[in-house]
Amino acid sequence: MDRPLFIGLGELLWDVLPGGDQLGGAPANFSYHAAALGAVSLPVSTVGMDERGERALRELEDKGLSTVGIAVTDRCPTGYVEAIVDDRGVATYFFPDDVAWDHLEINEAARDAATRAAAVCFGTLCQRSADSRRVIEDFLRRLPPEAVKVFDVNLRQHFYSPEIVRTSLEQADIVKLNDDELVVLSGYFQLTGDASNQLRQLRERFGLELAILTRGGQGSLLVSATEISDHPGITASLVDTIGAGDSFTAMVTVGILLGLPLTEINDRANRLAAWVCSRPGAMPAIPAEFRLIG
Template structure:
């Protein structure tokens, strides 16, 4: 079985009528587990009711929570979410929460040698303490571990320096079309979409660049090929977690050594299904993943 981790923010999505557990790295681990991988969330929560509910929820989803540290000083993170008329989420993050001071406990340290992939982003690096912790953890991983940088730009919690450093630490970059436009402006990328993606791929010696375009589909670009997908039609309830499910499907597909076209198709179908459900971590029917007997090494 492949072992993957998501390191960074664990938080509650506070929606108009309810709270649902989320955080991009945690969503990633949930969907990777649904696709058959052994998934490990690495984060920090507060010693409070939200933290307790988070552990109970993840355990019920059969995720290993031993790599989640508990802070007695800081509360469990949360984010207030507003949905527009198209179901697109807009986020507002409070400061000074547990994942801003991410701790790597003994359990998280002990799994480094067997990780096949790790996903991280920019949001959890908004605070110097967590930024240092995440970078130190990534540099201590085996050379063969896939390091997936999900750009995931939120509010103003990023900078050119943060992005450049993260690009040097990763082997796979995932971004959406708005984020590609931001990088094109920031780094002076020219040409069409594929040419801009290629500049990122070659300029940072990446294995793969993943671009999601909402209803416009997706592109997977490697040194060998560029595979486009037109997108999978769906009725959108909300977009929360859809990108994270797409990333998880790509990573599991790569570990399975599936063709990029099949990976793109599977990821598109899964993300479309997540958009049709409420929240980031709905139950995932097996038909949206890879054949379970193929997940074994």
């Protein structure tokens, strides 16, 4: 098959960690992992005209990603986040306000890519500003009808609302969330019963193709119209969890496009996420054995 084009749409930022800065942002992480799985991949974001922005572009290129979809602005600094990792490897994030991706720009290369995309992943964080929210909604309208739109709920601090979550779900084909985020969405949309029933209700209410629940070391639950796949998880030699969920999302999206069985997709995604947890940072080198395309 031709290699499909995957787009990670939203924040590109630096995780400021005790051991040094690591490039990240969920959409950029998704782009990186989709490329590692064999897709043509393009991060679409905005960085500042500063040292962090220059360094971000260099590092993306060093990791084999095209930067043609990254706009550069002199209005705001490149995004960064202070990430504190606890003794379980779980990161807590503190985001400064008014950074480059709060004023998301779509350049000509990104607009052209939208018309050819097979899949796009977006979340709530970049929608914390009204400017970027409008830009994301417009970008999603440019996609081909068959493009798969993946909403990674990714709730951070207070940067979300019922309206942002609802609108995003209405635009999505696949939703991915974790245990804590399911609690929030259950309150928003009066979801009842166990996790499987809540995902089914969410999927049916918003006409989703697939609902994904990740449960950290306890595995994951995938619910489609015809299948439920419950995976117990893979034991990992934990360094940190940064980027693991994004690798999971990329693997599931590739698997769906390839038409793989849900149980196989779930197992592959858990194995990749466990491997990412065993390495520092969001974008470690991925072994060729995980590649699905090409």
